[in-house]
Amino acid sequence: MKLKYFAWVRQRAGTGSETVDVPPEVSTVAELVGWLRSRSPGLAEAFQDTTAIRCAVNQTYVEWDHPVAQNDEVAFFPPVTGG
Amino acid sequence: MSVRVQEAAFDVAVEMAETTGGDTSIGGVAMFVGLVRDLDPHADAKTVSALTLEHYPGMTERQLESIEAEALQRWPLAATRIVHRHGRMEPGEPIVLVICCSAHREAAFEACAFLMDWLKTKAPFWKVEDTDDGPRWVEARAADDAAADRWAKPEC
Numbered sequence: 001m002k003l004k005y006f007a008w009v010r011q012r013a014g015t016g017s018e019t020v021d022v023p024p025e026v027s028t029v030a031e032l033v034g035w036l037r038s039r040s041p042g043l044a045e046a047f048q049d050t051t052a053i054r055c056a057v058n059q060t061y062v063e064w065d066h067p068v069a070q071n072d073e074v075a076f077f078p079p080v081t082g083g
Numbered sequence: 084m085s086v087r088v089q090e091a092a093f094d095v096a097v098e099m100a101e102t103t104g105g106d107t108s109i110g111g112v113a114m115f116v117g118l119v120r121d122l123d124p125h126a127d128a129k130t131v132s133a134l135t136l137e138h139y140p141g142m143t144e145r146q147l148e149s150i151e152a153e154a155l156q157r158w159p160l161a162a163t164r165i166v167h168r169h170g171r172m173e174p175g176e177p178i179v180l181v182i183c184c185s186a187h188r189e190a191a192f193e194a195c196a197f198l199m200d201w202l203k204t205k206a207p208f209w210k211v212e213d214t215d216d217g218p219r220w221v222e223a224r225a226a227d228d229a230a231a232d233r234w235a236k237p238e239c
Contacts, residue, residue, distance in 0.1 A: 007137055007209035008220050056207070059142035075139060075207075079223035082136065082167065082208025083117055083179050083199060 001070055003036075005046070006077035009053060012046035022070065029055050030064040032074065052078055084155070084163060086147040088138065090170040093180055102164040102182045109161045109184045113191035115199050121174035131212045136169045136178065139207035143167070150201045154183070157197070158190040165198065167208065197234050204231040 001022050005013040026035050037044045047053065055062055056075045068074055085102070095116060103109050119134045147165050154163060162184040172178060179202070183194040210221040 004139070006139055006207070007211070010137075056139070056142060059139070059145055061205075075142070077139070077207065078209060078220065080204065080207050081210045081221045081223055082138070082206045083203035083227075 001032075001068065002073040004073065004075040006075065008078060009046050009076050012042050014040070014042040022068070027067055028064070029057070029062060029066050029068055029074070032068050033064070033076075046076070054079055084151065085165070086144060086151055087164075087166045088140075088143050088147070089166065089168060092168070092177060093166050095177070095180065098164060098166060098180055099182060102162050103184055104162065106161055106184070108186060110186045111184070111188040111191045113183045113188070113195035115179075115181045115195050116177050117179040117199075119172045119174045119176050119178060130215055131174060133171055133173050133213040134178070135171045135211050135213075137209045137211070138167075138169045142207050146206045147202065150198060150205060153201070154194045154198050158183075158185065158194040160185050160190060160194055163194070163198070165202070167202070167206065169208070200227070200230040200234060203227045 002017065002019050004017045005015065010016045022032065023035065026032050033047050033050060037047050053076050055064065057066055057068060057072050059073065095114070099112060099114065103112060121131050147167065151163055151165055154160065160183055164180070164182040166180040168178050181195055181198045181202070183191045183198065185191040204227055212219050212221060
């Protein structure tokens, strides 16, 4: 699975993107976040308060119960502030 | 009907001429240009010396194109253009440009406001400001969500 992090999520995660092999029991965005938290202190800090984080699967905004699959591109970032 | 995400500055006059393209059925052009501000009245009034915009290449263009398509569906527009910059900018520099052309002004005004309101809440850009106290990520504003919500269709 291809993961992308932006803005302060990227800074806390310590990387802007990574490719990971996700365990088979991870089937939703929420489960993915739970698994990511256990991977490094930086990711644990990045995902401490998930109310401040938005998610996109394959470049489309999704909610936390959205399914994820091995070939997906999943991105995490704070609420957007462009314009 | 055009969306661009770029690092370089843009020239408003050139963009407008390209967008209207000599179409004489256009009776009105509404335009919004967002600039880098050096003092943020919503924060604790720290001076901003520079702004850096990060974005999600690929998703940004998709979101802007979908927002533009929505505007074209809702209003009778002859031409539209969205240009959004990323990278480092200094106060006074242009960040974003939205142009809406129509036969009459109402559609142009409304579509321009709609595009900016939706862009601010849906396009994946993030601003980090260089302030006297160091870099600071700009936080999303509830007022921007409220502005975008006013365009929600009743059936949504």
